[in-house]
Amino acid sequence: MRLVRIPKERVGALIGTDGETKGFIERRTGVKMRIDTEGEVDIEDNPQDPLAALKVMDLVKAIGRGFSPHRAFRLLDEDEYLEVIELGDFVGKKGDQLARVRARLIGSNGKTRRIIEDLTGANMSIYGSTVSLIGNSIQLPIAKTAVEMILRGSEHATVYRYLERSRATLRIAEMGFI
Numbered sequence: 001m002r003l004v005r006i007p008k009e010r011v012g013a014l015i016g017t018d019g020e021t022k023g024f025i026e027r028r029t030g031v032k033m034r035i036d037t038e039g040e041v042d043i044e045d046n047p048q049d050p051l052a053a054l055k056v057m058d059l060v061k062a063i064g065r066g067f068s069p070h071r072a073f074r075l076l077d078e079d080e081y082l083e084v085i086e087l088g089d090f091v092g093k094k095g096d097q098l099a100r101v102r103a104r105l106i107g108s109n110g111k112t113r114r115i116i117e118d119l120t121g122a123n124m125s126i127y128g129s130t131v132s133l134i135g136n137s138i139q140l141p142i143a144k145t146a147v148e149m150i151l152r153g154s155e156h157a158t159v160y161r162y163l164e165r166s167r168a169t170l171r172i173a174e175m176g177f178i
Contacts, residue, residue: 001045002043003041003042003045003052005041005064006039014060016069020036020065025148029053029056031046031053039064061082066126066127066132075134079136080134081137082134083144084131087130090152101151104150104151105131106126110129116147119163119164124143133147138173149162
């Protein structure tokens with residue numbers, strides 16, 4: 001039995017309309033979940049697949065960190081991982097600083113977030129005091145580096161150049177050479 005806590009306002013997204021999302025996760029993984037209204041999720045191990053409970057833990061955390069269930073389902077595939085970065089580790093706990101770095105990560109009309117997602121293939125969610133990424137073992141380090149560059153104060157143009165230079169690595173990986 002494993003316990004994961006998610007924000008109360010994300011419980012509905014985890015359960016889904018008429019329990020659709022929860023049911024899909026349980027059918028696909030063979031793992032049973034008990035979800036209470038306070039945001040506590042109990043995950044039972046699947047004896048046939050010991051790793052299934054760990055994948056479901058990451059999936060539940062991803063939904064709790066603001067990903068839509070559809071995007072979070074990517075974590076059920078092989079070589080897909082979740083990375084959660086605490087914004088407070090870079091700027092402290094001051095609300096105005098958190099708002100500033102969240103705005104820098106999103107960009108005007110979502111431009112920065114969209115560029116990071118488009119150029120790396122990773123998915124990104126900014127929720128509360130965290131930024132979360134879902135991607136494979138090639139995409140995730142590149143997207144994480146781009147996010148950390150922005151959090152450390154790099155100019156957006158510098159980050160975009162880094163992402164453009166990294167595209168070659170991503171293309172080679174897509175072809176299966178890495």
